[in-house]
Amino acid sequence: MIKVCELFAGVGGFRLGLESASDEFKFVWANQWEPSKKVQHAFDCYVSHFGVENHVNTDISLVDKNQIPNHDLLVGGFPCQDYSVARTGAKGIQGVKGVLWWQIRDILEAKKPRFVLLENVDRLLKSPAKQRGRDFGVMLACFNDLGYSVEWRVINAAEYGFSQRRRRIFIFAFKSDTDYAKDINRENLREWIHDTGFFQKEFPIHEIKDVNGNNLISSFEDKVVEYKQEVMEYNDIVDISDNFKLEFENAGIMSNGKIYTEKTFPKYNGTFTLLKDILETDVDEKYYLDGDEAKLAKWEYLKGAKKIERTSKTGHNYIFSEGPLAFPDPIDRPARTMLTSESSVNRSTHVVRDPQTDRLRLITPMEAERLNGFKDNWTNSGMPEKFRYFCMGNALVVSLVKKMGNAIKSIVDNEEQASAYGEVAITK
Structure with a gap:
């Protein structure tokens, strides 16, 4: 049994x-709270599928972390926020109020799970703009102080065969005293990324070296491989917050304060699911857009290229420009990334030409679910349609998590086997 605690459960x-990966995963506690919402639709949807037992609809900052059940794996998708910290006199070191990372950190300190799997938007690696990499550096330093090693990978679901071009960072942390961590060669962290690490088996990458075996120049599509190695030397988290800066690449590992990060390229030889593969038939008329020329003209304007003169808050004039988006969306390729505003009249909403009727329409809530790998009508639990789209704009691609679940199951099995062998050796 792998005991799991789920934060920001959606x-x-x-x-x-x-x-879906294994019935060995047993969820012992989950938390979902939508701030400023009188009706907690996401929580209601969750309990309609999994039951209300051990699922808490409370602001996580108000939860006593010591009262959360012990667990092996902590999971959650959390927002990208301001991770800066400061010294505050009597209170010592304190982060910006309301930033949810600190709630995760407090749970790690209180419950000490062996493994952690988190999901976030990929801009986390580059934020803030004025001190690139600081926020992720703060996270890594927190993990390091709590005795964890960390591997991360930015994964575009479509590059591994799924139907949405959704790019997210996944962060897998593990206690540095686990048997799994003992396989890390801290003198060659690159080896972990390419050979033995968490993501490589389920999400392989191209092996790129120059003729001397150095990871410098690519023979793959003439790409230049960018990599960096860094040692985190700091007095405390405030020191990291004030001074740390690193251009993190889309993959990397941190162990005992040593960082290796590399720009990697996905390697996938399987089949691809396209937008057309998830479309419904006999779609309700309410999703169609034709019949209102003024509305169609607005869609065309929103999707089109534009240059608009604007004035900044300081009075400076500048030209805001954006390129065109395909209108309608091509259905013979994976869909663009869904946002929480999906279905509203805005530039990012998907508009397709229905292959059955040859008419323009929005994607349906069930199609939005399919783009994230949820079961049909997963969110059809009494919530308004607008919020069904909102939930899918916030959600992760379930199929990616299933693949990661396979990897975690294998790691835990190996841990248990190693523990069993150790007990036998002691007995003898």
Whole structure:
């Protein structure tokens, strides 16, 4: 049994993915709270599928972390926020109020799970703009102080065969005293990324070296491989917050304060799911756009290229420009990334030409679910349609989590085998 605690649970994407991978994953506690919402639709959806037992609809900052059940794996998708910290006199070191990372950190300190799997938007690696990499550096330093090693990878679901071009960073942390961590060669962290690490088996990458075996120049599509090695030397988290800066690449590992990060390229030889593969037939008329020329003209304007003169808050004039988006969306390729505003009249909303009727329409809530790998009508639990789209704009791709669940199951099995062998050796 792998005991799991789920934070910021939403409508249950992590749970659905992990339980699809193995029935060994047992969720012992979950938390979902939507601030400023009188009706907690996501929580209601979650309990409609999994039951209310051990699922808490409370602001996580108000939860006593010591009262959370012990668990082996902590999972959650959390927002990208301001991770800066400061010294505050009597209170010591304190982060910006309301930043949810600190709630995760407090749980790690209180419960000490062996493994952690988190999901976030990929801009986390580059934020803030004035001190690139600081926020992720703060996270890594927190993990390091709590005795964890960390591997990360930015994964575009479409590059591994799924139907949405959704790019997210996944962060896998593990206690540095686990048997799994003992396999890390800290003199060659690159080896972990390419050979033995968490993501490589389920999400392989191209092996790129120059003729001398150095990871410098690519023979793959003439790409230049960018990599960096860094040692985190700091007095405390405030020191990291004030001074740390690193251009993190889309993959990397941190162990005992040593960082290796490299720009990697996905290697996938399987089949691809396209937008057309997830479309419904006999779609309700309410999703169609034709019949209102003024509305169609607005869609065309929103999707088109434009240059608009604007004035900044300081009075400076500048030209805001954006390129065109395909209108309608091509259905013979994976879909663009869904946002929480999906279905509203805005530039990012998907508009397709229905292959059955040859008419323009929005994607349906069920199609939005399919783009994230949820079961049909997963969110059809009494919530308004607008919020169904909102939930899918916030959700992760369940199929990616299932693949990661396979990897975690294998790691835990190996841990248990190593522990069993150790007990036998002691007995003898």
